[in-house]
Amino acid sequence: MDYGAILGKGAEADIYSFTAFGTEMVVKVRNPKAYRIAQIDNSIRRARTKKEARIMAHAAGIGVRVPRVFALGTFSIYMEMVKGKNANLLEEKELASRRVLGSAGEMLGMMHSSGIVHGDITPANIMVSGNGIYIIDFGLAEMSRSVEDMGVDLLLMERSVSKNGFGLFLEGYKGSNASSGNVLKRLEEIKRRGRYQNRSLD
């Protein structure tokens, strides 16, 4: 299948632009991995595509702003093209604000409350558009009630933003997740454990 221009290449999938019925879309395609045998490759790509779309639909259903999914292929998801900027490209002042990190915290709180763990929540996966923010890339997301998984979500965000920015993120998070106390307690526990120390990239 021919898509439009390639917009991004990830470990998990490639992103293309695609226009149909006069609408600009984004297609996320899990292309084959040459290193693994077809049986493993196909079953993993099929299962993860289905799971990602299902979790995106679930998140949208509880009011989290995610790109709308238009269509689902075996290894591809066709979704709304969100016009905006990835939050990691913003200036610190713009990023560390109620509108961006505060609102992202609120959305992660909603997700955790209903059993969705994002798995890769960093500013690179927050899109900032004119009418608010969107959470993107559910490629590593899981349906999970595990406090540990939720703690790891928070840890990843804490590692990726300034202290002030994380404070604003947490304000939003606490406001939308009634069990945030347990998760925050686990976050401190995780940080005390050896295996998560010295794991930042630089």
Add this chain to the structure above:
Amino acid sequence: MLVMGIESSAHTFGVGIVEEGRILSNVKDMYQIKDKGMIPNKVSLHHLKCADKVIKEALEAAGIRPDQLDGIGYTMGPGLGPCLQVGMLSAKAMAHALGIKIAPVNHAVGHVEIARAYAGLDDPLVLYVSGGNSQILKISQDKFRHYAVLGETFDMGIGNMLDTFAREIKLLPAWGSSVEKAAAGGRYIELPYTVKGMDFSFSGLLTRLIELSGREKREDLCYSLQETAFSMLCEATERALLLTRSHELCVCGGVAQNTRLRSMLAHVAAEHGTRFGFGPNEFNADNGGMIAFVAEKILKAGKSVGLNDCVVKQRYRIDEAEVF
């Protein structure tokens, strides 16, 4: 500088001699594993019995006398306590007798640094795969120069998983290379595949394999085990490669001897225009040469340790060790 290195963390008692980064000799004696795996006290007895012989052979092979040595290194950890003790004692005895400096070495740093040197790589992303360890590593300058762990196994090292399965289905010799041989001509059976970001887990895979071991053909199990476990490692490695934007990839440790794993990693590297390399097999298996290689760097940095300050540390993580 002329430096001897002693490795004794697991089944191998190895002695190597290095001069200015060049390996002069690398001699080893390995405890033969039969049906039970490694019983630490039995293995350490083996090391005690062969220590003198291996040291002598390493000196002879290098063509030097003990009094020419400038320093000696030993594996401080990670490894089996009783086994590590034998290496440390040998090093202390020699350092005392010869009046030379002594350097404790992290076993994992040994594998990585020697593989990196032989592969001619400068600052690679490293997949370190051995019995007790499976980690994705990259040099970090944060606080001090060390290998930061970007991803690792949640439970067992891949080598232990391969060895345990080999024993379970009674392959001889009972370790990973026998699994590779037995995998030839196998067909794929679906097995649990567990990757979380850059971390992975092997215990569920091993449990399922043992469950299936009476019912399915041996070659099918071995083939599917390799394909599944190595695909998991490759996926996590590819993610780390993109995250770090590394232009070099290195694989090392005992399981790096596996040709299927190497060819899969070569695919991953080629996909991203990354240089891929590994060291000779004699240094992927446990050996004293790599300990000598790192010990020389430590001694040159002036970081020797007094005779009374030598210790072993069973759980000595690679990210705790300063790299020079």
